[in-house]
Amino acid sequence: MNGSAAAFLRRLVAxxxxxxxxxxxxxxxxxxxxxxxRCIEVCPHRALLPAGVGAGYGLGxxxxxxxxxxxxxxxxxxxxxxxxxxxxxxxxxxAAMGRARVVEAGCYxxxxxxxxxxxxxxxxxxEAIRQDTELRPAVTERCVGCGLCERRCPAPGSAIRVVPRxxxx
Amino acid sequence: MSLHAGDLATVGKPGPCRTASRRFGRWRRATQxxxxxxxxxxxxxxxxxxxxxxxxxxxxxxxxxEPAAALSAAFAARTVGWWLLLGxxxxxxxxxxxxxxYCSWLxxxxxxxxxxxxxxxxxxxxxxxxxxxxxxxxRLSALAAFFALSLGLGLPLAALLAPPRLATxxxxxxxxxxxxxxxxxxxxxxxxxxxxxxxxxxxCRALCPVGALxxxxxxxxxLRPRFDEQxxxxxxxxxxxQDCPWGIDPREMxxxxxxxxxxxxxxxxxxxxxxxxxxxxxxxxxxxxxxxHL
Numbered sequence: 235m236n237g238s239a240a241a242f243l244r245r246l247v248a249x250x251x252x253x254x255x256x257x258x259x260x261x262x263x264x265x266x267x268x269x270x271x272r273c274i275e276v277c278p279h280r281a282l283l284p285a286g287v288g289a290g291y292g293l294g295x296x297x298x299x300x301x302x303x304x305x306x307x308x309x310x311x312x313x314x315x316x317x318x319x320x321x322x323x324x325x326x327x328x329a330a331m332g333r334a335r336v337v338e339a340g341c342y343x344x345x346x347x348x349x350x351x352x353x354x355x356x357x358x359x360x361e362a363i364r365q366d367t368e369l370r371p372a373v374t375e376r377c378v379g380c381g382l383c384e385r386r387c388p389a390p391g392s393a394i395r396v397v398p399r400x401x402x403x
Numbered sequence: 404m405s406l407h408a409g410d411l412a413t414v415g416k417p418g419p420c421r422t423a424s425r426r427f428g429r430w431r432r433a434t435q436x437x438x439x440x441x442x443x444x445x446x447x448x449x450x451x452x453x454x455x456x457x458x459x460x461x462x463x464x465x466x467x468x469e470p471a472a473a474l475s476a477a478f479a480a481r482t483v484g485w486w487l488l489l490g491x492x493x494x495x496x497x498x499x500x501x502x503x504x505y506c507s508w509l510x511x512x513x514x515x516x517x518x519x520x521x522x523x524x525x526x527x528x529x530x531x532x533x534x535x536x537x538x539x540x541x542r543l544s545a546l547a548a549f550f551a552l553s554l555g556l557g558l559p560l561a562a563l564l565a566p567p568r569l570a571t572x573x574x575x576x577x578x579x580x581x582x583x584x585x586x587x588x589x590x591x592x593x594x595x596x597x598x599x600x601x602x603x604x605x606x607c608r609a610l611c612p613v614g615a616l617x618x619x620x621x622x623x624x625x626l627r628p629r630f631d632e633q634x635x636x637x638x639x640x641x642x643x644x645q646d647c648p649w650g651i652d653p654r655e656m657x658x659x660x661x662x663x664x665x666x667x668x669x670x671x672x673x674x675x676x677x678x679x680x681x682x683x684x685x686x687x688x689x690x691x692x693x694x695x696h697l
Contacts, residue, residue, distance in 0.1 A: 268562035271456050284576050293563065
């Protein structure tokens with residue numbers, strides 16, 4: 235099958251999910267990941283799940299659903315990957331999984347309510363999420379996309395959501 | 404018609420006549436069950452130094468990779484790394500030295516398949532002719548198709564669909580999602596359905612990429628049943644042939660006949676004509692053909 239047919243198959247399915255730390259870009263990740271389950275097994279928070287049919291090519295690859303269980307950046311999973319689909323990153327700051335985005339319409343702080351739940355939840359305290367002059371959360375480029383803020387946000391359905399790195403902004 | 408080892412012991416003229424032993428059979432079953440229990444218990448142990456499944460096992464600093472799954476990923480990603488060579492080498496050497504014992508002694512799916520096989524009606528468990536002749540072609544074509552599709556689609560299909568992976572990843576995924584992992588469960592169910600409803604043990608014999616590659620890795624010096632014609636006193640339909648899970652006649656071994664070194668034939672031999680050896684059998688067998696066809 236040529237490249238364009240494979241690209242067509244890819245387009246039929248949902249955008250890529252949130253990956254564990256150190257993941258290669260989507261195409262290389264789906265190809266190199268042998269679905270051995272070691273990262274899923276080693277995760278102490280059971281945050282990693284095998285992707286379902288909706289993931290298309292990513293079928294069976296590890297993914298994170300932050301609202302179920304976010305990544306706690308313990309960095310135990312990258313070293314156990316046997317094929318290098320997860321590069322061996324050790325620093326939580328290098329996790330590069332994605333970036334959180336504030337949904338202003340739902341965020342309490344944008345409606346004048348004093349809420350800093352996401353800032354308190356952030357493991358990169360004061361670096362990834364900051365308060366602007368009107369005490370509203372603003373995500374900086376230091377955000378690695380762990381999803382702890384998304385998990386804790388009290389707004390219905392979370393007013394701060396991680397956009398996985400694989401998504402086109 | 405049925406033959407019993409007891410009847411044949413009286414027929415066999417030379418050699419010490421003994422009834423079937425379960426020497427290898429018992430050890431093999433114990434090994435299979437121990438490995439299955441190991442993979443079921445492993446996710447609950449929460450260990451970080453020992454993790455993995457039958458396609459990739461990490462034992463401290465040692466990283467073992469199943470060759471078919473690893474090659475499939477290398478084809479899909481079109482890359483070669485040290486991980487490939489270092490991980491695959493020990494497993495490939497095992498197959499070269501001992502034959503495809505991965506299938507008969509280690510594989511948890513193999514254990515499931517053997518168990519299902521016992522549920523089959525007796526009639527469908529009988530082989531006719533030389534079943535491994537046609538199967539060999541299917542096995543090689545399936546392996547080639549797996550690798551070609553991996554390369555073309557950029558998806559490591561041989562790893563994704565490998566039955567040993569499905570069987571051993573299930574406990575990990577079930578624990579992580581605290582439920583039934585739908586994809587793995589349905590793939591495993593589909594493969595087991597083929598095994599139960601299709602031709603006898605079709606997945607293990609012909610469709611599994613892991614088994615196909617393990618068979619390719621056999622050499623003339625891999626461990627195999629060795630046949631000593633002088634001591635054999637059995638008729639054409641011998642108990643060893645009847646007990647072979649693949650319908651191979653252990654008196655006429657070929658390099659790529661699909662023998663997985665389970666050694667059931669050696670256990671069953673009433674006269675001691677079959678033993679284990681790293682060397683191919685020699686000499687013409689009953690004037691039909693030489694012992695090992697390359």
